[in-house]
Amino acid sequence: MPGALGVSVAELLTGEVRENANRAGNLLRAKFYVCPICGNVVTALGEGAFSCCGSQLMPQDAEDAPDEGPHAIKVERIEDEWYVTLDHPMTKDHFVSFIAYATMDGMQLRKLYPEQSAEARFRIGSSGYLYAFCNRHGLFRMRTPRRR
Numbered sequence: 001m002p003g004a005l006g007v008s009v010a011e012l013l014t015g016e017v018r019e020n021a022n023r024a025g026n027l028l029r030a031k032f033y034v035c036p037i038c039g040n041v042v043t044a045l046g047e048g049a050f051s052c053c054g055s056q057l058m059p060q061d062a063e064d065a066p067d068e069g070p071h072a073i074k075v076e077r078i079e080d081e082w083y084v085t086l087d088h089p090m091t092k093d094h095f096v097s098f099i100a101y102a103t104m105d106g107m108q109l110r111k112l113y114p115e116q117s118a119e120a121r122f123r124i125g126s127s128g129y130l131y132a133f134c135n136r137h138g139l140f141r142m143r144t145p146r147r148r
C-alpha cells in the first residue's frame with residue numbers, strides 16, 4: 001500500500017519524491033497541469049505530483065501572450081469584471097480549453113468547449129495574471145491591466 005510509505009504511486013514510479021518547498025505558496029505562482037488524453041485540468045499552488053489517465057502530468061510552461069494573433073489575450077473592464085477574449089479558432093481539433101484569472105489568494109477558471117466563443121468574465125480582484133490555454137499551443141499569460 002503506497003500510502004503507508006507516505007509517497008504517491010506517481011512518485012514511486014518516477015523515483016522522485018517531491019518535497020513541498022511551497023509552504024508559503026500563493027496563486028501568483030500557480031501551476032496548471034493538463035491531461036493530454038482527457039483534457040482534465042489540475043491547478044496547484046506550486047509543483048506537485050499529479051496524474052490522470054494513467055500518466056504523470058507535467059506543469060505547463062506559461063509563455064507571455066503575444067500582442068497580436070490568435071493567442072493574444074484581450075481584456076477590457078466592464079463594470080466590476082474583466083472581460084477576456086481571444087480571436088482564436090474554436091474547432092474540435094484546435095480551441096482554447098480554459099481561461100483563468102489568478103491573484104495572490106484566488107483563482108477563477110472558466111472551462112471552454114469547441115464552438116463556444118473564446119471569452120470569459122471574471123470578477124475583478126487584486127492584480128495578477130490572466131491565462132489562456134490552447135489545446136495545441138499550450139499556456140499563455142499576461143499581467144492584469146491596471147485598474148482604472
Ligand SMILES: [Fe+2]
Binds near residue numbers: 071088134135136137
Ligand atoms: Fe492555438
